[in-house]
Amino acid sequence: MSVLTLTRRGPLANTLVRHLAFAVLGGVVLFFLTSTVSAYRDFQIANVGYYVVAVAGLTVLTGLNGQISLGHGALMMVGAYTAALLLERDNPLPLVVVLLLSVAVTAAVGALVGAAAARLRGPYLAGATLAFAVGLPGLTSHYADTFGGDNGLNVLTGPPPERLGLDFPPERWQAWITLTAALITLVLLANLASSRVGRSFRAVRDDEVSAELAGIHVARTQVLAFIISAACAGLAGGLTAVVSGQVSPGAFSVALSLSILAGAVLGGLGSLTGAVYGAIALVLMPSISSSASDRFTLSTDVQHNLPLLVYGALLIVVMLAAPQGLQGGVRRLFGLLRGRAPVTSVRNESVTEVSVTDPER
Amino acid sequence: MARFLSVTLGGLSGGFVYAAVALSLVLIWRATRVLNFAQGAMAMFTAYLAYRVIEHGASYWVALVVALVAGLVMGAVVERVLVRPVENGPPLNAVVVTLGVFIIVEGLAGMFFGGTPHRYPTHFSNVNYTFGDVSALAPFDIWVIVAVAVVAVLLGALFRYTDVGLRMRAAAFEGEVARMLGVRVGRMLTLGWALAAVIGALAAVLVSPNVPLSPTSMDAVFVFGFTGAVIGGLDSPVGALIGGVGIGLLLNYVAAYAGGDLQTLAALAVLVLVLMVKPNGLFSTTVSRRV
Numbered sequence: 001m002s003v004l005t006l007t008r009r010g011p012l013a014n015t016l017v018r019h020l021a022f023a024v025l026g027g028v029v030l031f032f033l034t035s036t037v038s039a040y041r042d043f044q045i046a047n048v049g050y051y052v053v054a055v056a057g058l059t060v061l062t063g064l065n066g067q068i069s070l071g072h073g074a075l076m077m078v079g080a081y082t083a084a085l086l087l088e089r090d091n092p093l094p095l096v097v098v099l100l101l102s103v104a105v106t107a108a109v110g111a112l113v114g115a116a117a118a119r120l121r122g123p124y125l126a127g128a129t130l131a132f133a134v135g136l137p138g139l140t141s142h143y144a145d146t147f148g149g150d151n152g153l154n155v156l157t158g159p160p161p162e163r164l165g166l167d168f169p170p171e172r173w174q175a176w177i178t179l180t181a182a183l184i185t186l187v188l189l190a191n192l193a194s195s196r197v198g199r200s201f202r203a204v205r206d207d208e209v210s211a212e213l214a215g216i217h218v219a220r221t222q223v224l225a226f227i228i229s230a231a232c233a234g235l236a237g238g239l240t241a242v243v244s245g246q247v248s249p250g251a252f253s254v255a256l257s258l259s260i261l262a263g264a265v266l267g268g269l270g271s272l273t274g275a276v277y278g279a280i281a282l283v284l285m286p287s288i289s290s291s292a293s294d295r296f297t298l299s300t301d302v303q304h305n306l307p308l309l310v311y312g313a314l315l316i317v318v319m320l321a322a323p324q325g326l327q328g329g330v331r332r333l334f335g336l337l338r339g340r341a342p343v344t345s346v347r348n349e350s351v352t353e354v355s356v357t358d359p360e361r
Numbered sequence: 362m363a364r365f366l367s368v369t370l371g372g373l374s375g376g377f378v379y380a381a382v383a384l385s386l387v388l389i390w391r392a393t394r395v396l397n398f399a400q401g402a403m404a405m406f407t408a409y410l411a412y413r414v415i416e417h418g419a420s421y422w423v424a425l426v427v428a429l430v431a432g433l434v435m436g437a438v439v440e441r442v443l444v445r446p447v448e449n450g451p452p453l454n455a456v457v458v459t460l461g462v463f464i465i466v467e468g469l470a471g472m473f474f475g476g477t478p479h480r481y482p483t484h485f486s487n488v489n490y491t492f493g494d495v496s497a498l499a500p501f502d503i504w505v506i507v508a509v510a511v512v513a514v515l516l517g518a519l520f521r522y523t524d525v526g527l528r529m530r531a532a533a534f535e536g537e538v539a540r541m542l543g544v545r546v547g548r549m550l551t552l553g554w555a556l557a558a559v560i561g562a563l564a565a566v567l568v569s570p571n572v573p574l575s576p577t578s579m580d581a582v583f584v585f586g587f588t589g590a591v592i593g594g595l596d597s598p599v600g601a602l603i604g605g606v607g608i609g610l611l612l613n614y615v616a617a618y619a620g621g622d623l624q625t626l627a628a629l630a631v632l633v634l635v636l637m638v639k640p641n642g643l644f645s646t647t648v649s650r651r652v
Contacts, residue, residue, distance in 0.1 A: 068453060070460070116633045122452040123396035124591070126460075128632055130398065131584045135625030142622035254580055258464045265457070301475045308468030315461030319454045320446050 019190045023183045030183075034175045042171035043243075044283050049178025050239035051279035053185045055263040056272055057232025060189055062261075063270030064198060065225035066205030067117060071129035072233045073257030074136040075113075079106040079237025080247040084153040085146070087241075092156070095242070099181065102238030103231045110230020111223065118222040133257045137249035152248025155241045178239045185232060190272055192228070201225055255308060262311035265318050285310055363494030368617040369610060370497030375571070375585075376609020377509040381564040382586025383593065383601035384513060385557040390595045392533045392553035393448050395455040399439065399462035401583025404561035405576065406466050407431040408569050409474050412481055421484050428562040436558025440551050448550075470576040478578065481569030505567045512560060513602055529553055581625050585612060588628045592635050594642020604643070 034042055054076060061067050069075075079102040086098045093101075113132060117125055140147035147153065160173035192198050203211040204221045212218050241247045263282045267274025285307040293303035382400065389397045411428035415421065439462055447454045485501035520526040531539035532549035540546045564586070565579055572578050589608045593600025608628060615627040635642065 066453075068456065116637070119637055123456050124636060126398065126456050127396065127584075127587050127591070128629065128636070131588070131625060131629040131632055134580045134584050135623075135629050138622035138625055142620045253577065255464065255467070255577075258460055261457075261460070262464075302472045304476075305468040305471035308464050308471070312461040312463070312465030312468060315464070316443055316458050319458045319461070320443075 015194050016191055019187045023187045027179075027183055030179050031176075034172050034179070039169045039171045042169060042175045044287070046171060046175040046178045046243045047283045048279050049175065049182045050236045050243065051260075051263065051282045052182040052276050053178075053232050053239065054236035054260050055267065055278045055282070056182075056185055056189055056275040057229040057236070058260055058264045059267065059269060059272060059275045060193070060201070060232070061225050061229035062264060063268075064193060064201040064205065065222060067222060067225060068122070068126050068261075069117075069129045069226075069229065070126055070254070070257050070261065071113065071132040071136075072229070072260050073252045073254065074133040075106055075110060075230050075233035076237035076240060076256070077136060077247075077249070077252035078109050079103070079234030080241040080252065081140075081147060081153070081237075082106070082234070083238035083241040084155045084247045087156050088153065095157070095177070099235060099238045099242075103234045106234020106237065107227050107231040110227045110233070113230065114223040114226025117226055118219040130254065130257075133254045137252060140249045148248075150249060152246055152251075154246050155244070157242050157245065174243050178243060181235055181239055185235065186272055186276075189228075189232070193272070197224070258315075259307075259311055262314050266314055364617075366495045367497045368613055370495070371502075371617075372610040372613025373498070373606065374502035374505040374609075375568075375613060376606035377506045378564050378568045378582065378605075379585040379589045379609050380602045380605025381509045381512065381560050381567070382582060383589035383605040384516070384598055385560040385564070386586060386590040387593065387595060387598050387601040388516075388553055388557040388560070390590070391598075392529070392550050393440070393444065393455075394452070395444060395448060395459065396587075396595075397444075397554075397557070398456065398459040398583075399466060400557070400561050401565075401579035401586070402463045402466040402470075402576075403435050403439070403558055404432065404565035405574065405579035406470050407435065407558075407562035408481065408565035408574055408579075409470055411566055412479055412569075412574060413474075415482055421482070425563075425566055428566050429559050432558040432560075432562030433555045436561075437551050437555040439558075440554035441547075444554070445547070445550075467576045474576070476575060478573035478575040480573045481566065483570045487570070501570065508563065508567060512563060513598075516556070516560075516598070525549075525552070584625055585609070585628050588632045588635075591632055592643055597642070600642055 030045075034045055037045070054072060058069060058072050061069055082102040082105045083098050086093060086101060092098070113129070116128065120128055140152070141149050160168045160170055164173070193201075200211065200216045200221050203214060203216055204218050208218050211221075237252075240251070244251070259282055263278030264275060265278075266281055267276070267278030289306040289310075290303050292298070292306070293300070298306075382404075385400055386397065389395060389400070407428040410431050411424035414424040414427045419427075443458055443462060444455065447458050483501055483504075485499070485504050487499045487501050489496045489499050518526075520530055528539070528544045529549045529552060531542070531544050532546040533553065536546045539549075564582070565574075568582055569578070572582060585608055586605060589605030590601045592604030592607060593602070595601075608631065611631065612624045612627060615621075615624050619627075
C-alpha cells in the first residue's frame with residue numbers, strides 16, 4: 001500500500017494536498033454549475049449535498065468498519081431537531097455554529113448507540129439500530145411541547161447574505177451551504193480513510209482477532225467509527241432542516257434509514273466517490289418516479305412508493321450479485337460495471353481485496 | 362394495586378401477539394440462521410389483503426384464512442427465490458436482502474392501499490370484563506391469547522410428533538447429514554419460512570384492531586417481537602413465547618406509567634441490556650454461538 005503511494009511525484013504525493021486539490025476543483029465546478037442551472041435544479045443539488053454527507057458517513061461505518069446501521073435516519077433526526085431548536089431562538093446563533101452543534105449533539109448520541117453497538121454483531125446490531133430508528137420519532141410526541149409533536153417545527157433560516165444581491169435565489173444559497181459542508185466532509189473522511197485510524201477501521205472489519213493482536217483496541221475503534229458516522233448523520237440532519245425549512249418525525253422514518261443504506265450500497269460500500277453517486281441517485285429517484293407517474297398517469301400513492309421499490313430491489317440484486325459480502329465485493333462489482341479495471345482501487349483497497357469475513361465472530 | 366393488576370392483564374394480549382412474532386422469527390432463525398427483517402412488513406401485507414376481503418363483504422374468518430394462506434405463499438416464495446442464494450453467505454448479506462424485501466413490501470402496500478391507517482374490524486367485543494376494581498381482558502383479548510396459544514401448541518406438536526416436524530428439525534440442525542439420510546432439506550427450509558409467515562400473518566390480523574393498519578404499522582410490532590425473541594435467545598421457541606409475553610407486559614407498564622410513545626425506546630433499552638448481560642438470551646440452549 002505505502003509502496004504504491006510513494007511512487008507518486010510532486011505536490012500531489014501528499015494525501016492531504018491531493019484531497020484538498022480535488023475539493024477545490026470540485027468547488028469551482030460546482031460554483032459554476034449552481035450559477036447556471038434553474039432554481040429547481042439548485043434545490044435538487046442542495047438535497048444532494050446533505051445526502052452525500054449522510055451516505056458518506058454510513059459508508060465509513062459499514063464499508064470501512066463493517067458495522068451495519070439501520071438507525072442513520074434517526075441520527076439525522078437528532079441533528080435536524082437540534083438545528084431547528086437552536087434556530088428557533090430569538091437571537092439565533094450563526095448557521096455554522098448551529099450546524100457544528102448539530103454535529104456535536106448527534107455525535108454524543110452516536111457515542112451512546114455506538115457503545116452498545118460495539119458489543120453487537122450482524123443481525124443483532126441491525127435489529128438494535130432498527131429499534132432505535134422506529135423508536136426515536138416517538139419522543140417527539142412524548143415531549144410535544146418541545147418538539148412540536150407530529151407536526152414538527154418550522155426552521156427559521158435567514159435569506160441569503162445581502163452582498164450577494166437582493167435577487168439572489170435562496171435555492172442557490174442553500175446549495176452552496178450543503179455543498180460546502182459536503183466537500184469539507186468528504187475531504188475529512190478521505191483523509192481519515194487513508195490515515196492510521198482508517199487502517200485500524202479496516203483491520204477491525206477484516207479480522208477482529210488479528211486486529212486485536214496487532215495492538216488495535218477493537219471496541220474503541222468501533223465506537224469511534226460509530227461516532228464519526230453519527231457526526232456525519234447529524235450534519236446531514238442539520239442541513240436537511242435548513243434546506244426543507246421544517247422538521248417533522250415523518251420525514252425521518254425507517255424508510256429514510258434504509259434509503260441511505262441503499263445509497264451507500266449503490267455507491268459501492270467503502271468508496272467515498274461512490275457515496276456521491278449514491279446520493280445523486282437518492283435525489284433523482286423521486287423525480288424520475290414523479291415524471292414516470294405523470295407519463296403513465298399513475299396515482300400519487302404509486303409515485304411516492306416507487307422509489308422504495310427501486311431501493312429494495314437494488315439492495316437485493318446487489319447482494320445476490322456480490323456473494324463475497326458487503327465489503328469489497330460490492331465495490332469490485334460496481335468497478336467492473338463502470339468499466340474500470342480493479343487496479344485503480346488498489347491504492348486504497350489492498351486490504352479490502354482479502355476481506356471475506358465472518359462478522360458473526 | 363387494582364390499577365397494577367389491570368395494567369398487567371391488559372398487557373397480556375399484546376404480549377401474546379409479540380410472542381407470535383417472536384416465535385415466527387425463531388422458527389426462521391433455527392431453520393436458516395437468518396433474521397427476517399421483512400417478517401413484520403410481510404405480515405402487514407397479508408393483513409391488508411384480509412382487510413380488503415372484509416371490505417368486499419366476507420366474514421372475519423374467511424379474511425383470516427385469506428391472510429394465513431397469503432402468508433404461507435409469501436413466506437415460501439421469499440425464501441425460495443430471494444433468501445436461498447444468500448443463506449450460506451456472510452450474515453450481513455442475508456440481513457440486507459431481507460431489508461430489501463422489507464422496503465419493497467412496504468412500498469407495495471403504500472402503492473396498493475395508500476398511507477391512511479385503517480382500523481381492522483373484529484366481531485369480538487372490546488369491552489373489558491370487570492372483577493371488582495380490576496377491569497381487563499375483553500373478549501377480543503381472550504381470543505388473541507387463545508389463538509396464539511393454540512398455534513404454539515400445534516407448532517410444538519408438529520415438531521415433536523409428526524414426520525414432517527422431525528425432518529424440519531433434522532434439516533435445521535444438521536443440513537448435510539439430513540440430506541444424506543434422504544431429507545429434502547431445501548423443501549424443509551422453505552416450509553419453515555412459510556409456517557413462520559403464517560404465524561406472522563396471524564399476529565398482524567390479531568394486532569391490527571388495536572394498531573391501525575398502515576404500511577409501517579407492523580414496524581414497532583416487529584421490534585417488540587424481535588426483542589422478545591432475543592430475550593428468549595433466538596434459538597428457543599419456548600423462550601420466544603415467554604420473552605414475547607414478558608415484553609408485552611413490560612411495554613404495557615411503560616405505556617401506563619410513562620407514556621405510550623416511549624414503548625419502542627423501552628424495548629430498545631431491554632434489547633441492549635439483555636444482549637450486554639446475557640448475549641445468548643435468558644433461555645437459550647446453545648452456548649457456542651456468541652453475539
